[in-house]
Amino acid sequence: MNLNLKIWRQKSKKDKGKIVDYPIANVSEHMSFLEMLDVLNEELVSKGEEPVAFDHDCREGICGMCSLYINGEAHGPDRGVTTCQLHMRKFKDGDTIFIEPFRATALPVIKDLIVDRSSMDRIQQAGGFVSVNTSGNTQDANAIPIPKENADLAFDAATCIGCGACIATCKNSSAMLYVSAKVSQFSLLPQGQVEAKDRVINMVNKMDEEGFGNCTNTGACEVECPKGISLDNISRMNREFLSANFGLKK
Ligand code: SF4
Numbered sequence: 227m228n229l230n231l232k233i234w235r236q237k238s239k240k241d242k243g244k245i246v247d248y249p250i251a252n253v254s255e256h257m258s259f260l261e262m263l264d265v266l267n268e269e270l271v272s273k274g275e276e277p278v279a280f281d282h283d284c285r286e287g288i289c290g291m292c293s294l295y296i297n298g299e300a301h302g303p304d305r306g307v308t309t310c311q312l313h314m315r316k317f318k319d320g321d322t323i324f325i326e327p328f329r330a331t332a333l334p335v336i337k338d339l340i341v342d343r344s345s346m347d348r349i350q351q352a353g354g355f356v357s358v359n360t361s362g363n364t365q366d367a368n369a370i371p372i373p374k375e376n377a378d379l380a381f382d383a384a385t386c387i388g389c390g391a392c393i394a395t396c397k398n399s400s401a402m403l404y405v406s407a408k409v410s411q412f413s414l415l416p417q418g419q420v421e422a423k424d425r426v427i428n429m430v431n432k433m434d435e436e437g438f439g440n441c442t443n444t445g446a447c448e449v450e451c452p453k454g455i456s457l458d459n460i461s462r463m464n465r466e467f468l469s470a471n472f473g474l475k476k
């Protein structure tokens with residue numbers, strides 16, 4: 227395939243940035259999207275030009291690093307996959323492909339297609355953990371009975387990879403789907419109950435402090451989430467938040 231890539235180039239956080247045209251030839255349909263960018267970068271380097279900076283690590287849908295907005299969609303046109311799992315067979319010869327970074331005030335662009343997602347880490351640090359008593363009488367987690375339904379829902383929530391697609395897709399740049407997955411992962415399990423109140427209050431407050439918007443129930447986040455995280459998690463987090471603040475029943 228011969229393609230016309232239109233890629234966001236931005237030298238630094240302070241640079242204004244612009245779209246630059248990069249025609250690319252002989253792209254195999256079997257390449258992943260990131261492999262196609264690797265080929266482009268090899269060509270740029272061999273011409274003495276600056277390669278396009280983009281984030282990646284595992285390249286198998288686990289780490290959540292590959293945050294690209296492709297033709298106006300987070301992680302591109304496929305569903306249930308990250309950018310690294312997207313293949314060039316989803317495109318056709320002669321296509322023009324716009325490639326931009328995830329955009330949100332709380333996720334500023336560092337360079338080209340790379341955004342700073344440390345605001346998401348700080349939300350996680352505010353409460354996305356359980357403290358474990360290691361005094362010698364710690365109960366074996368496998369010995370604590372948990373209803374199957376709750377275990378499944380908690381596991382589903384735990385599959386959030388923190389990619390930020392939900393935030394980039396939301397018209398309000400809301401992090402509610404992400405944060406609700408992190409809260410739900412613990413709120414459904416007995417191990418998560420000890421710090422439940424502080425967790426939800428601290429994580430929601432941090433989310434607001436970092437400049438993420440609120441949820442207006444559009445549901446775009448759920449559609450674009452590569453891990454199928456459900457909007458039900460947002461309802462659960464809202465119940466947890468109300469109960470933690472006002473003592474309402476969950
Ligand atoms: S909820 Fe989905 S889209 Fe949002 S950070 Fe988690 S995996 Fe990514």
Ligand code: FES
Pocket residue numbers: 281282283284285286287288289290291292308309310311
């Ligand atoms: S590179 Fe790890 S999820 Fe894409």
